[in-house]
Every structure is written in structure tokens, then in C-alpha cells.
Amino acid sequence: MNNTHTGQNMIGLSLFEPRNDSKEYGQLAFMLIFLIILITPCSSQAAKLPEGLTWLTNNASPEWSSAQAEKGGLVRLNISSFPPTLRTVGPDSNNSFRSFLLDNQLPLVEMHPNSGEIIPVLASHWAYDDDRKTVYYKIKPHARWSDGKPITADDFIFALKFNRSKSIVAPWYNKHYSEEVVDIIKYDPLTIAVIGARAKPQQDLHYYYSIQPRAKHFHQLDKNWVNRYNWKIEPNSGAYQVGKIRKGKSIEFLRKTNWWAQEDRYLRHRFNADQVLVKVVRDPNTAFKYFERGELDIFNLTLPKLWHEKSNSPMFQKGFIHKLSFYNQTEQSASGLFLNLENKKLQDINVRKAIAHGLNFNKIIKQLLRNDYQRLPSFHTGYGDYSNTDIKPLSFDLTKVSELLNKSNWKEKDSRGIRIKGKQRLSFNLSYGNKLHEAQIIVLAEEAKKAGIELKPQYLESTSFYKNVIEKKHDIAWLGWSTGFRPAYWQHFHSDNAHKPQTNNITNFANKEVDGLINQYRLSTDEQERIHLAHTIEKRIADESIFIPSTMVPFTRAGFWRWLKLPESIATKSSKSLFDPFNPTTGGLFWIDAKVKIDSLSAKRSGNGFESSSVINTDYKN
Numbered sequence: 001m002n003n004t005h006t007g008q009n010m011i012g013l014s015l016f017e018p019r020n021d022s023k024e025y026g027q028l029a030f031m032l033i034f035l036i037i038l039i040t041p042c043s044s045q046a047a048k049l050p051e052g053l054t055w056l057t058n059n060a061s062p063e064w065s066s067a068q069a070e071k072g073g074l075v076r077l078n079i080s081s082f083p084p085t086l087r088t089v090g091p092d093s094n095n096s097f098r099s100f101l102l103d104n105q106l107p108l109v110e111m112h113p114n115s116g117e118i119i120p121v122l123a124s125h126w127a128y129d130d131d132r133k134t135v136y137y138k139i140k141p142h143a144r145w146s147d148g149k150p151i152t153a154d155d156f157i158f159a160l161k162f163n164r165s166k167s168i169v170a171p172w173y174n175k176h177y178s179e180e181v182v183d184i185i186k187y188d189p190l191t192i193a194v195i196g197a198r199a200k201p202q203q204d205l206h207y208y209y210s211i212q213p214r215a216k217h218f219h220q221l222d223k224n225w226v227n228r229y230n231w232k233i234e235p236n237s238g239a240y241q242v243g244k245i246r247k248g249k250s251i252e253f254l255r256k257t258n259w260w261a262q263e264d265r266y267l268r269h270r271f272n273a274d275q276v277l278v279k280v281v282r283d284p285n286t287a288f289k290y291f292e293r294g295e296l297d298i299f300n301l302t303l304p305k306l307w308h309e310k311s312n313s314p315m316f317q318k319g320f321i322h323k324l325s326f327y328n329q330t331e332q333s334a335s336g337l338f339l340n341l342e343n344k345k346l347q348d349i350n351v352r353k354a355i356a357h358g359l360n361f362n363k364i365i366k367q368l369l370r371n372d373y374q375r376l377p378s379f380h381t382g383y384g385d386y387s388n389t390d391i392k393p394l395s396f397d398l399t400k401v402s403e404l405l406n407k408s409n410w411k412e413k414d415s416r417g418i419r420i421k422g423k424q425r426l427s428f429n430l431s432y433g434n435k436l437h438e439a440q441i442i443v444l445a446e447e448a449k450k451a452g453i454e455l456k457p458q459y460l461e462s463t464s465f466y467k468n469v470i471e472k473k474h475d476i477a478w479l480g481w482s483t484g485f486r487p488a489y490w491q492h493f494h495s496d497n498a499h500k501p502q503t504n505n506i507t508n509f510a511n512k513e514v515d516g517l518i519n520q521y522r523l524s525t526d527e528q529e530r531i532h533l534a535h536t537i538e539k540r541i542a543d544e545s546i547f548i549p550s551t552m553v554p555f556t557r558a559g560f561w562r563w564l565k566l567p568e569s570i571a572t573k574s575s576k577s578l579f580d581p582f583n584p585t586t587g588g589l590f591w592i593d594a595k596v597k598i599d600s601l602s603a604k605r606s607g608n609g610f611e612s613s614s615v616i617n618t619d620y621k622n
Helices: 027-039 098-102 153-164 171-179 202-208 284-292 304-312 349-357 361-368 398-407 435-450 462-470 512-523 527-544 594-606
Strands: 074-079 109-111 118-120 123-128 134-139 181-188 191-196 240-246 250-255 275-280 298-300 321-327 334-339 419-421 427-432 454-459 476-481 547-549 555-561 614-617
Touching: 074 298, 109 202, 118 123, 123 202, 134 202, 153 171, 153 181, 153 191, 171 181, 284 298, 284 435, 304 321, 304 555, 334 349, 349 398, 361 435, 427 435, 427 462, 435 454, 462 476, 512 527
Parallel strands: 074 275, 321 614, 427 454, 427 476
Antiparallel strands: 109 118, 123 134, 134 191, 181 191, 240 250, 250 275, 298 555, 321 555, 334 476, 334 547
């Protein structure tokens, strides 16, 4: 699977962090795997392929692109900050721009976005070993790097060496590709096996033990790797490659004119724009003005204020800009408030629960979100049987707040109505990295004050916010994580990642009993047992009130200039964005109608217009 799926990222605040659902296991398992690595190190030498393998492929599932799509044109997008590096691993690589780069590094296989079936991407065929840990792959003979060199088994062998190397200064990768991906075996220049640490269902093997190739001929692994490759453009396998870079302002992607996969099933009729220009616009309100002026082609309208209010301007009313709301069926982001237990006041569970009861999300949903959103029940929502649907978020209740705080001797109040205990005030910084959420945070702070809790909104530019959170310097942080294939616990809640910078346990939660449950969850190969463990862990996390769920949205919305076209089906049930330019599964479905663009710009100059367009598609509404 796409390596961007190997774990979870901060989202909504333009932040990203390496993602993986399966990380840690018991000491004995670690020692056994370490011995296996020592005995069978990764090697570029060809081995003998086992006999009797059943090779599978899939050339029969429905395609989801449009044969009417046209190549050509420019599409302009925006991000809130310029990336600090073009590296996708190592220091400062976890930023919002990284997904653009990773999405242009294709996986061996993917899951069909509607049916969930395995489909070929870099690999043409795959086979499973009886050990339920090993998958064999045949690399497509015509697969090429962006510099024209063939993609071979040696690039996968090198990728394992790369990800284990200390030179890349990426402990997460070092750990995962040493403990989870045990080895990669080369059988011939186009045939490999990926061996995982533990038995898993066949479909899960592709996800948990995924690895993308690295161009062996490009990288030189040594102590200078991080600095040397900070701004080098790495060869990739996807439809686009980085072009012109204007530091601090924009990064250009250019479509490859003779891309090796342009006629491959599931990839054809996609990735149609010749040029994708990613412009830095730090303020979202400024970005929306640029969009209305036609300096950006697409704008996300998921926030109700954008959909209901700001999109009533002349360019929308005259039909130059269209509105589209599309219901999807996806896992929900773990969005909300993360409480850092490094703060001694937050180590008191009564205080944490009081804060949860003091947050009036119902008011936000009704007044600010137009009842479009729903309250998120728990950390993992939308994961099918793995989600514990019995969990409900703590409701706004000032009486319960008072009871909990009195129990912990936060009984007195200062002149501003904030609870005090001795010389301490019940006051916390509430940090955030996206001003579009500012109105919600202000309402929460106002309502919490009624409970005697001071939440001081602290806006940080997205890169600074990311560093503040990942270094565990926050009190309470408002953010969301992207979703994964299965619920992820080790990275977020295992004590191995607590009280350390640069890990995803941003609450610093550490509990040996929960550690044991997480380890069992990782080691189990029985689906029903894993589901039961997931429910148990989820309940324990909810009971600790270290994460306070905010809201969820079962759709995606976009505004776009009328020359952008989509397939008749619009998108897939797994689409999280309607105009994602690069995602190998759901991206690149749109195209630019050159004639419509000429007509539109002519009408704009003359003052004429078209019929307005606002569509709500409910094909995948639950």
C-alpha cells in the first residue's frame, strides 16, 4: 500500500507525522525478530522462488476515472506555509507538503476505493506464502523512475536499507522497518518478497508491511545525507515531478509527458493537468479572496461559514465558481483537544473530566457549524467492527464540572471567576494552527470560563504549531489526525512514546495495563480478538479524558471554477477530497476544459455570467 498510509498524520491544521497502526510488541517478540534480522539480512543477491505459488492480479474491477478526461492546462492550489525541506523522512519532513511528494511515489498495490479489492499499481501480480507473513510481488517491467531508469528489485532492497539507516535521522522509520518489515528478498530483477513480523490476514499484509522503493542510484547514505538531500528532487514513480521552486512562495509540479503508467488500468484517464502550482498563502481569508479573483482554481468549502455565507459572492452567483458537496464513507479524523500530562494540573483526572464537561460543543455545532457536523464520539470512529459504538463523549454540564473540581480542591475563584487552589489558577493555553478554527475555539473558551476554567487561545503558524506539539510543549492542543486502515494505538497511547519528543503520543499518556492491551492487539492474528481488544482500549482511552473529541463531518465540499470537470460519478466513496491532484487511489480525477475556460474568462471580462451551480451528492450517504 501507499507508504503514506502506514500510520497517521495531523490534519486540518496542515500538519503531518509518520503514521503506523502497528508498532510495538513484547520483549520476547522483539528479540526473536532481531535474531531473524541478524540471520537473514536484506540482500541484493537473488534467491530461489518457492514452488507452487498462486500468482494473483486484478484487471476486472471497475475503473473510476472518466474516458472523457482531457490532458492539459494549469491548476492552482494553496498551502498555508512553505515546506522546510523536500525530504519525506528525517528532521522537519513532517509537514503538509509531504503528502504531495509521497503521493507521487506509487505503492506496489492499492485497495480499490469503492470495493476494497486489491488492485495492481507498481506490481502486476502478487502471491501469498502459507506463513501468512510473506507477500511476493512481480514489479511491472515498464515501471520507471522520473529520470527514466527502471524500477527494480534492487530499489526495494535499498529502500529497506535506507529506512533502517541512522543517516536519515528518522527513528520511527528505523524502528518500523527493523521490527515490522523483517526482510525483503530478491528472486530476480523484477520479483521480490516482503516478509513481515507477524501473521496477518491477506489484505492486511499489503497495508502493514508496505514499502515503497527508493532510487538506489540517487541516494548516498552517510552522515551528510540530511543536509545534502534537503532540497534535492528525488526520482519518483508517479505522474508528476517537482519543477520550479520559488522559496517561500510556490512549488510547481509538472506532469510527465511520457509517464510509464499513463495507459495502465486504474491509472489511465487520471492526473490530467499539465501543471499543478502549489502557492503559499498563509492566511485562509486571503486565500479565499485569491480564489474569488481567479488566482486559485479550487477551495475547500467544508467549513459551514464558507459553504453557507462566503460562497454567496458574485462569482458564485454568476456561475463562474461552482459548489459541490459530496457525501463519503471514510474513517473519521481523530479531531479534538489533546491534553498534555506533562502539565501537573492535567495529571488530575478530575480536572481533565471537568474540562471535558466544560466544553460546549453542542453550541458550536448549532451556532457556528449550522448543524452540518456531528459530535465525534471517540478517537477511532468509522472503522467498522473495530469502532466501539457504545462510547459517547462527555456532555457539557456545569454541575458536573463543579463537582469534579470541588473534589480536587479547586473550590475558590479569583476576581475573574477562574478556579484557584493556593497560588495556582486553573488556566491553560489552548494552542491551534489554523485560523479557520478560531471562532470555535473562542466559543469554547467563553463557555469554559463559566465553569471557572481559563482556556487561553494561542495561535501559532502551522510549522511552529507542529514543532510545539511534537516537542510536547503544549498544554492543550486542538488538532486532528488523519485516518488509517485499522485503529492505531501504539503510536498515540503506548508508554514507549510518552515523555519523548518527535513521537505521536502528544498527551504523554503512560499506563502499563493499557500498554499490555496494546501489545496484545498488535500480536493477535484473530480478528474477533483484535476487535474485542480495540473496543477495550478505546474505552480505557475515553475514560482517561486525555483526548476530548470535537466534531466530525461525513462529506467533503469544494468550490471550483467552472472549467474544472469531474467524472459523472464525481468521486469514490473513499474520496476525502474532490480535487486531490496526486493521490494514487482517489486523486487526479478532474481535468481542465480548455474551451470552457476561454469562454468563462471572456464572459468575466464582458460582465456576463452563467447559471449558478450548487450540487449536493448523496450517492454514498449513510
